[in-house]
Amino acid sequence: MSTATAPVQAGDPGYIDISESHRPSFLRLVGVEIRKMTDTKAGLWLLIVIGAVTVIINAAFLIWGPDDLTFNDFLQFSGMPQGILLPVLAVLLVTQEWGQRTGLVTFSLVPHRGRVLVAKLAAAIVFVLAAFAVAVLIATLLTPISGASDGWDGVSVGWLSRSILALVIGAVWGYAFGAALLNSAFAIVSYFAVPMVVSIVTAIWTSAQEKLLWFDLSTSSTRLFESDSLSGEEWAQIGTGVLLWVALPLAIGVWRILRAEIK
Amino acid sequence: MIKVENLTKKYGDFTAVNDISFVSQPGRVTGFLGPNGAGKSTSMRMMVGLTKADRGSVTIGGHNYMDIPNPGQHVGVLLDASAQHAGRTGREVLALSAATMGLPASRVDEMLHLVSLTDNEAKRRVKNYSLGMRQRLGIANALMGDPSVLILDEPANGLDPAGIRWMRGLLKGYADRGGTVLLSSHLLHEVQMIADDLVMIGRGEIVAQGTPEELLRDSGTFFRALEADQLVTALAENGIEATPVADGFRTDAEPVQVGKVAAERQITLVELKLADGGLEDLFLELTAETQRETYTEGADK
Ligand SMILES: Nc1ncnc2c1ncn2[C@@H]1O[C@H](COP(=O)(O)OP(=O)(O)OP(=O)(O)O)[C@@H](O)[C@H]1O
Ligand SMILES: [Mg+2]
Numbered sequence: 248m249s250t251a252t253a254p255v256q257a258g259d260p261g262y263i264d265i266s267e268s269h270r271p272s273f274l275r276l277v278g279v280e281i282r283k284m285t286d287t288k289a290g291l292w293l294l295i296v297i298g299a300v301t302v303i304i305n306a307a308f309l310i311w312g313p314d315d316l317t318f319n320d321f322l323q324f325s326g327m328p329q330g331i332l333l334p335v336l337a338v339l340l341v342t343q344e345w346g347q348r349t350g351l352v353t354f355s356l357v358p359h360r361g362r363v364l365v366a367k368l369a370a371a372i373v374f375v376l377a378a379f380a381v382a383v384l385i386a387t388l389l390t391p392i393s394g395a396s397d398g399w400d401g402v403s404v405g406w407l408s409r410s411i412l413a414l415v416i417g418a419v420w421g422y423a424f425g426a427a428l429l430n431s432a433f434a435i436v437s438y439f440a441v442p443m444v445v446s447i448v449t450a451i452w453t454s455a456q457e458k459l460l461w462f463d464l465s466t467s468s469t470r471l472f473e474s475d476s477l478s479g480e481e482w483a484q485i486g487t488g489v490l491l492w493v494a495l496p497l498a499i500g501v502w503r504i505l506r507a508e509i510k
Numbered sequence: 511m512i513k514v515e516n517l518t519k520k521y522g523d524f525t526a527v528n529d530i531s532f533v534s535q536p537g538r539v540t541g542f543l544g545p546n547g548a549g550k551s552t553s554m555r556m557m558v559g560l561t562k563a564d565r566g567s568v569t570i571g572g573h574n575y576m577d578i579p580n581p582g583q584h585v586g587v588l589l590d591a592s593a594q595h596a597g598r599t600g601r602e603v604l605a606l607s608a609a610t611m612g613l614p615a616s617r618v619d620e621m622l623h624l625v626s627l628t629d630n631e632a633k634r635r636v637k638n639y640s641l642g643m644r645q646r647l648g649i650a651n652a653l654m655g656d657p658s659v660l661i662l663d664e665p666a667n668g669l670d671p672a673g674i675r676w677m678r679g680l681l682k683g684y685a686d687r688g689g690t691v692l693l694s695s696h697l698l699h700e701v702q703m704i705a706d707d708l709v710m711i712g713r714g715e716i717v718a719q720g721t722p723e724e725l726l727r728d729s730g731t732f733f734r735a736l737e738a739d740q741l742v743t744a745l746a747e748n749g750i751e752a753t754p755v756a757d758g759f760r761t762d763a764e765p766v767q768v769g770k771v772a773a774e775r776q777i778t779l780v781e782l783k784l785a786d787g788g789l790e791d792l793f794l795e796l797t798a799e800t801q802r803e804t805y806t807e808g809a810d811k
Contacts, residue, residue: 255572261511261536261690263571263584263658270579271610279609286606287597348593351560352603352651355587356610358559358576509560510551510590 271357276366281373284340293336297378300328305385315395318386318402319474322410325382326472333378333414334421337371338434341425341500350509360505364426371418379411401474413471416485420464420493426500429507441492464488511536511690512557512659517566519552519714526552528714529566534692534707536658539685541705542694543793549714550694551589554663558587570659582611586652586660591644591668596637600627600647603636604654611655621650626676641668649677660684662693666700678704698793710792718792725792726784731765733772734758734781741768741777760785 255262284290304324308316341364344350357363390398421438428434442465449459449466460467467484470477477485512534519527527549534540544550555561557568559575568575570585578584594603604618622632625646636644645668652660660681666674681691681704695701701708702722710718710725718725734757735741742752742759748771752761758781761768765782772779 255511255513255569257572259511259572261513261571263573263578265571265573265578265584268579268583269612271612275609275612279606282606282609286599286602287595289597343595347595347597348590349595351589351593352587352607353610354560355558355589356582356607358578358581506562508555508562510555 273362273366273369276357276362277369277373280340280363280366280370283343284336284370284374287343290336290339290343293332293339294374297329297332297336298381300332301325301378301381302385304328305389309389309393314393315397316389316393317395317398317400318390319400319406321386321389321393322382323472325378325385326410326413329378329382329414330417333371333375334417334438335435336374337418337421338425338438339431340367340371341422342429342431342434345429346431348510354509361501364501364504368419368422371422372415375411375414375418379414383407403474405476406474409471409477413468416464416468416471416489416493419497423493423495423497423500426504427496429500429503460484461487462491464492511571512540512661512692513569514553514557515567517553517556517568518564519549519556519561520564525714527556527563530711530714530716531566532709532716532719534659534690534709536690537685537688538706539681539691539693539704540707540709541701542692542709542711543696543698543701543705544694544711545696545793548696548711550696550711551663553711554589554661554692554694557661558585558589560589580611580655582607582657583655584657584659586655586657586662588648588652588660588662588665590663591641591648591665594636594644594647597635599633599635600639600643601632603647604632604650607651607654613655617654621654624653624680625650642670642673645669646673649680658688659690660692662691664695665693666695666697666704674700674703698790702789708789722789723784725789729789729791730760730762730785731768732758732760732781732783732785733765733768733779735772736778736780737775740775741772741779744771744775744777755785 257264285294304327305321308320308324344353353363354360421434424438425431425434428437442463445459445463446466449456449463452459461484464485467481467488470481471485514533515531517527517530518525530553542550542553552561556563557570557575570578575581575585601618601622604621605615608615608617627643627646627650631643636647639647645665649662649665652662666677669677681693685691685706693704705722707721708719708725709716732755738759745752745761745768750761750763750767750771752759765784769779769782
């Protein structure tokens with residue numbers, strides 16, 4: 248066994264020619280991440296539940312709710328369960344690599360961890376878009392059945408985009424908590440507990456309600472689901488909320504994952 | 511070929527891996543041997559960029575692992591066979607790796623066949639796998655991309671004797687075709703059977719490296735003879751001291767020296783070989799230094 252210190256170069260016996268080696272494309276990585284969410288019982292059931300609850304909640308309102316439900320109403324019904332469950336899915340996308348320690352394989356095959364992280368984020372957004380498409384489909388089918396005379400009032404590209412934005416913010420929020428905490432249970436509990444605490448504080452400390460809206464993202468972002476457009480101040484409040492609850496934990500999470508020892 | 515140079519990893523004050531250097535050559539199986547906590551897994555994680563080294567470098571085939579575009583196709587890695595999603599089927603585990611590397615799904619079947627996991631077993635979820643089946647799955651995963659370098663952490667762990675023999679054949683064949691194999695173990699016998707080269711590590715430092723023969727050379731010679739007393743006397747006349755061991759004798763001289771003396775005196779040798787236990791002693795010395803046994807004895811009063 249030699250311990251010569253000259254670097255191994257092309258032509259040396261142990262040299263590996265990597266000129267024909269191509270790194271996995273970003274699309275392929277996103278596909279793999281989507282697949283990872285559908286190939287376990289837990290992930291598959293979460294997807295089934297998201298779909299089923301969306302259908303059931305709309306059907307329930309159609310049958311037992313008021314008579315003149317509009318497209319907007321139906322889309323908002325879908326938004327409730329989806330707004331809760333899609334972030335959970337986003338949490339799991341990140342944390343499963345740690346909880347199940349699959350990161351050992353994932354990050355051996357793709358050692359540039361940032362690529363995996365971006366692929367996971369993209370996968371989360373693909374799921375959001377798919378869920379939203381289902382919601383739109385359901386609302387489109389149910390609006391004529393419901394028979395409201397002004398069924399399509401208020402439907403606009405702006406509003407639809409704001410609804411997607413709300414769902415995306417929720418998913419990225421979950422993703423950020425997952426990345427920062429790297430533990431499914433921790434991340435899911437904190438994701439729900441933290442806004443709840445903020446809302447409780449807001450409810451009790453009434454004199455500060457206006458000011459707290461700048462921190463209370465779960466309240467300020469629900470405005471996105473409403474069909475009338477937002478004021479500049481409302482946008483700004485969503486902005487500060489996103490900075491605090493999404494951008495900050497995301498930055499911490501990315502920093503942590505890029506540096507962490509995977510074991 | 512894996513080239514490790516001055517690799518060091520500290521956890522706070524504790525040095526888990528201390529300035530280790532060695533080369534794992536193509537066409538050979540290198541055994542990375544050391545007691546529990548010696549730093550084998552930490553070193554292997556550093557080789558593939560999962561743990562950042564504090565100092566030193568590793569090149570695989572002349573490259574930094576991070577610079578290999580599709581590393582799975584060049585370096586097969588098995589770090590922990592239990593680190594799989596318990597809810598995935600064995601086949602799916604392999605399929606995900608194949609998809610990541612951009613390999614056809616047929617490759618998954620080839621690998622399952624290679625490690626003798628049946629179709630039925632491949633459909634089971636990993637949580638229902640035995641340790642040995644997980645190990646086979648992990649080996650299949652490492653071999654998936656047809657790599658020229660293998661890095662395997664305790665691959666024989668959990669395999670039955672037939673499984674170990676199978677793996678020895680697999681890795682030997684792999685090395686014979688020019689592949690580089692680095693495998694770790696804390697069991698001397700296991701590695702001795704498979705490895706062409708040995709790197710012994712204890713408490714984060716390399717304490718010995720070479721072929722098993724080289725390492726055994728210093729351990730002396732064991733012999734048995736019909737006219738044992740005559741031979742011992744004759745050896746003494748030649749300045750070679752022999753001490754009784756078990757049913758024979760041990761000496762620091764080379765086997766050839768003993769053989770020559772025996773031939774001159776027409777003494778019938780029954781057994782002449784490098785003394786066993788040289789490696790074993792070295793290894794146990796290492797293990798003893800970590801004093802784990804003493805701690806446990808002290809603990810249960
Ligand atoms: N994150 C960490 N913080 C502190 N110490 C650590 C950390 N990771 C590993 N160590 C220590 O580093 C040493 C080497 O561990 P390592 O897992 O590399 O040993 P090993 O040779 O693989 O042992 P085994 O045969 O038991 O697998 C151990 O003493 C371990 O406790
Ligand atoms: Mg280990």
